[in-house]
Amino acid sequence: MRHILSVLLENEPGALSRVVGLFSARGYNIDSLVVAPTEDESMSRMTITTHGSDDVIEQITKQLNKLIEVIKVVDITDGNHIERELMLVKVRAAGKDRDEMKRMADIFRGRILDVTDKSYTIELTGTRDKLDAFLQALDREVILETVRTGASGIGRGERILRV
Amino acid sequence: MTQLTGAEIVLRALADEGVEFVFGYPGGAVLNIYDEFFKQDKVKHVLVRHEQAAVHAADAFSRCTPDKIGVALVTSGPGVTNAVTGIATAHLDSIPMVIISGQVPTHAIGQDAFQECDTVGITRPCVKHNFLVKDVKDLAITIKKAFYIAKSGRPGPVLVDIPKDVTAAKCEYHYPATVELRSYNPVVKAHQGQIKKAVQLLMNAKRPMIYSGGGIVLGNAAPQLTKFVRLTGFPITNTLMGLGGYPATDPQFVGMLGMHGTYEANQAMQDCDVLIAIGARFDDRVIGNPAHFFREGRKIIHIDIDPSSISKRVKVDVPIVGYVADVLDEMAKAIDASTEKPDPAALKAWWTTIKGWQAKKSLDYKNSDTIIKPQFVVEKLWEITGGDAFITSDVGQHQMWAAQYYKFDKPRRWINSGGLGTMGVGLPYAMGVQLAHPDAQVACITGEGSIQMCLQELSTCKQYNVPVKIINLNNRSLGMVRQWQKFFYGNRYAESYMDALPDFVKLAEAYGHHGMKIEKPSDVEGALREAFKQKEKLFFLDFITDQEEAVFPMIPGGKGLTEMILAEDV
Numbered sequence: 001m002r003h004i005l006s007v008l009l010e011n012e013p014g015a016l017s018r019v020v021g022l023f024s025a026r027g028y029n030i031d032s033l034v035v036a037p038t039e040d041e042s043m044s045r046m047t048i049t050t051h052g053s054d055d056v057i058e059q060i061t062k063q064l065n066k067l068i069e070v071i072k073v074v075d076i077t078d079g080n081h082i083e084r085e086l087m088l089v090k091v092r093a094a095g096k097d098r099d100e101m102k103r104m105a106d107i108f109r110g111r112i113l114d115v116t117d118k119s120y121t122i123e124l125t126g127t128r129d130k131l132d133a134f135l136q137a138l139d140r141e142v143i144l145e146t147v148r149t150g151a152s153g154i155g156r157g158e159r160i161l162r163v
Numbered sequence: 164m165t166q167l168t169g170a171e172i173v174l175r176a177l178a179d180e181g182v183e184f185v186f187g188y189p190g191g192a193v194l195n196i197y198d199e200f201f202k203q204d205k206v207k208h209v210l211v212r213h214e215q216a217a218v219h220a221a222d223a224f225s226r227c228t229p230d231k232i233g234v235a236l237v238t239s240g241p242g243v244t245n246a247v248t249g250i251a252t253a254h255l256d257s258i259p260m261v262i263i264s265g266q267v268p269t270h271a272i273g274q275d276a277f278q279e280c281d282t283v284g285i286t287r288p289c290v291k292h293n294f295l296v297k298d299v300k301d302l303a304i305t306i307k308k309a310f311y312i313a314k315s316g317r318p319g320p321v322l323v324d325i326p327k328d329v330t331a332a333k334c335e336y337h338y339p340a341t342v343e344l345r346s347y348n349p350v351v352k353a354h355q356g357q358i359k360k361a362v363q364l365l366m367n368a369k370r371p372m373i374y375s376g377g378g379i380v381l382g383n384a385a386p387q388l389t390k391f392v393r394l395t396g397f398p399i400t401n402t403l404m405g406l407g408g409y410p411a412t413d414p415q416f417v418g419m420l421g422m423h424g425t426y427e428a429n430q431a432m433q434d435c436d437v438l439i440a441i442g443a444r445f446d447d448r449v450i451g452n453p454a455h456f457f458r459e460g461r462k463i464i465h466i467d468i469d470p471s472s473i474s475k476r477v478k479v480d481v482p483i484v485g486y487v488a489d490v491l492d493e494m495a496k497a498i499d500a501s502t503e504k505p506d507p508a509a510l511k512a513w514w515t516t517i518k519g520w521q522a523k524k525s526l527d528y529k530n531s532d533t534i535i536k537p538q539f540v541v542e543k544l545w546e547i548t549g550g551d552a553f554i555t556s557d558v559g560q561h562q563m564w565a566a567q568y569y570k571f572d573k574p575r576r577w578i579n580s581g582g583l584g585t586m587g588v589g590l591p592y593a594m595g596v597q598l599a600h601p602d603a604q605v606a607c608i609t610g611e612g613s614i615q616m617c618l619q620e621l622s623t624c625k626q627y628n629v630p631v632k633i634i635n636l637n638n639r640s641l642g643m644v645r646q647w648q649k650f651f652y653g654n655r656y657a658e659s660y661m662d663a664l665p666d667f668v669k670l671a672e673a674y675g676h677h678g679m680k681i682e683k684p685s686d687v688e689g690a691l692r693e694a695f696k697q698k699e700k701l702f703f704l705d706f707i708t709d710q711e712e713a714v715f716p717m718i719p720g721g722k723g724l725t726e727m728i729l730a731e732d733v
Binding site: 009010013014017018021025055058059062063065066068069070071163 | 283284287288291292295312344345346347469470471474475478
């Protein structure tokens with residue numbers, strides 16, 4: 001099953017490689033990983049999307065907690081949560097495609113960030129499924145380039161992850 | 164305040180940490196640090212002949228003392244890569260240790276400089292934690308953190324990588340008495356509810372079993388364990404790493420378990436209805452295949468300092484995280500206070516069953532008048548040392564015979580590489596142990612394969628007058644490999660025969676030691692007595708043993724605990 005782990009860790013050189021190294025050394029999966037410093041510059045927050053049986057997820061959580069620089073680990077998929085991923089897509093937008101692309105971006109609540117006479121660059125946020133749906137709705141031929149961040153997540157309501 | 168150089172800070176910090184010995188080897192990147200060694204006399208340096216041995220010796224120094232930490236010092240590049248085997252060995256057995264490595268100057272990092280390697284990157288998977296110190300102001304606090312992390316929680320090796328310019332730069336020196344890390348707070352106090360649940364299970368057990376491991380030794384919990392075992396009257400087995408955690412000569416001890424464990428220990432593990440695992444981790448050499456190990460209805464209690472060891476290979480019913488010594492104390496109190504007591508009739512019946520298994524005498528071997536049996540040498544060694552020596556071993560058949568036939572009654576007397584299984588540790592381990600306990604009897608049980616992997620340390624032993632006794636069980640083959648080839652590879656002995664062996668007696672003499680070659684069983688005792696009589700001398704005893712002898716019982720790889728091959732089956 002898919003899980004999203006939120007990790008608070010010391011914002012120190014090498015901390016990221018310890019996390020990544022742990023996953024490869026123990027044969028766990030990383031579907032996506034997002035990391036950036038928090039409002040407190042001394043900490044980073046990482047969102048790891050992974051999958052595995054309950055036993056595997058339990059081990060991943062324990063092993064992450066064992067890393068000296070990891071402050072807290074929460075599986076936000078344990079409760080209500082919000083997840084968002086950002087995608088930038090460069091699409092061919094010439095001739096008859098041009099209006100169609102604009103309409104598609106509107107339907108998916110995307111924003112066009114950059115325009116040339118042959119292309120649009122569209123910004124889209126949402127769950128992984130929504131971004132996948134957008135790409136599937138397009139003709140493969142018109143997709144010139146995509147870049148996705150992977151999921152960031154946060155608990156709903158009073159569920160707060162902080163030190 | 165006066166300003167100290169980074170190198171001075173390293174030495175001051177080690178002295179303030181109470182470090183007695185540093186095992187090391189100099190090189191370009193650590194020259195400033197070595198210059199400080201020259202100028203002081205608080206911390207003694209032991210010059211090994213290979214960095215791997217420095218780390219092994221430091222590792223053994225930690226293993227054989229309840230409260231001291233071994234320290235190794237190596238230079239950058241090859242110094243570090245040579246040390247990696249030693250670090251990984253300590254890591255897999257959770258040994259607290261601090262390794263200080265030199266690094267090329269900060270401005271040269273990443274430039275493919277001479278003797279540069281990514282030390283923090285290379286060692287990351289085999290340390291508890293590591294640091295690269297880029298500013299001299301961080302040096303003292305980092306060394307403090309290294310010692311704190313190494314010995315707290317589940318212990319482990321910690322490496323501090325110091326670029327050469329940092330050892331030359333100056334700052335004020337302040338060594339903090341304590342250190343706190345917000346991201347590192349190991350759980351130490353066990354959950355009371357869990358202890359209550361565990362006691363309830365134990366008091367209602369019909370066929371209880373205690374299984375304890377290296378955590379007892381590392382956690383200095385042998386007295387608490389002994390009290391707990393006596394209080395309950397339950398049978399106990401130790402893992403390879405746990406030997407000495409409970410007295411092996413005690414009748415409640417049913418021997419070591421696992422791949423080469425006793426028949427009774429393995430049967431009892433499988434057939435018990437309540438199992439309590441204490442500072443042990445159900446590893447593959449202990450329980451074999453987890454699918455075979457599973458038994459419907461059997462309840463498992465697991466006490467460990469490391470939550471990630473619990474329910475890793477085997478699903479556990481009552482997990483208890485905390486320091487084992489404290490948890491056992493609390494459990495003993497809870498048992499005393501409990502109104503429920505174990506059913507004496509059931510316990511008696513269980514012991515009768517176990518005694519039936521013991522009657523198999525799975526450790527019996529056929530002795531000989533003409534050829535030396537390796538088991539016989541270990542038994543004699545036990546007799547002659549009064550069961551009170553520090554025994555180090557290398558890895559292979561001799562390691563298993565040492566574990567099976569030297570009955571360890573005290574913790575920290577049995578020093579071996581259980582997790583990583585590193586051949587070559589035996590001699591440097593013996594060195595580290597003898598330096599920690601100058602007056603103790605120290606023997607290294609080894610084989611002609613393993614001993615040649617760190618043989619150069621005979622020279623270090625000469626330099627520092629380390630009078631260890633090397634018990635070389637020489638069967639002219641890589642015995643454990645040969646044993647597997649015999650049983651599972653149709654007697655095809657691929658590359659397991661040791662041709663062109665050196666004359667170990669002459670070799671020992673070349674290094675300035677004493678050597679003896681023993682070929683007859685009747686000479687075994689005399690040779691051992693002679694070696695231990697000459698307390699101040701290193702003896703290399705080359706016992707020419709039976710090449711065909713195999714380690715029994717044996718559980719073939721991937722099989723279950725009750726699928727043992729006994730000597731009588733072959």
